[in-house]
Amino acid sequence: MFDSVGWGEILVIVVAGLFILGPERLPSAAAWLGKTIRQVREYATGxxxxxxxxxxxxxxxxxxxxxxxxxxxNFNPRTAVRRTLFDGDADPLGLNALKNNGNGTNGTNGTNGASTPPAAPPASRPVERLAPDERPPIDPDAT
Known part of the structure; x- marks a missing residue:
């Protein structure tokens, strides 16, 4: 019943009840409310x-x-789209393969702690590396 009501909200209700009812009538009002809620639960269960x-x-x-x-x-649209697009694949982009390289050592070769180079890209498309201060080429027709 109190799934969406937190302690802060309950505290605000108690303080408001204290101001509205006063300190002498608040305990009896709380007892009546508790008794009524208990009775409604019993009716629903019955x-x-x-x-x-x-x-x-x-x-x-x-x-x-x-x-x-x-x-x-509890529907989450992000989860639904991810599940639909990737069919439950835990690593749809292959990022775990880059981190782990398939040998269980998380990128190290196990001898001196130096990381192994990443896997070579497919042979169908060569990768051109840019110099540190070089700007990438811009295709005005693509933008």
Missing amino acids: AQTKLRDEMGPEFEELRKPLQDLQSLR
């Missing part, structure tokens, strides 16, 4: 139990679509 007893196994069939709707409440 109704659910009675419905489950009357419907039998059909109750679970009715409950499954409701659980599916509740799962939509």
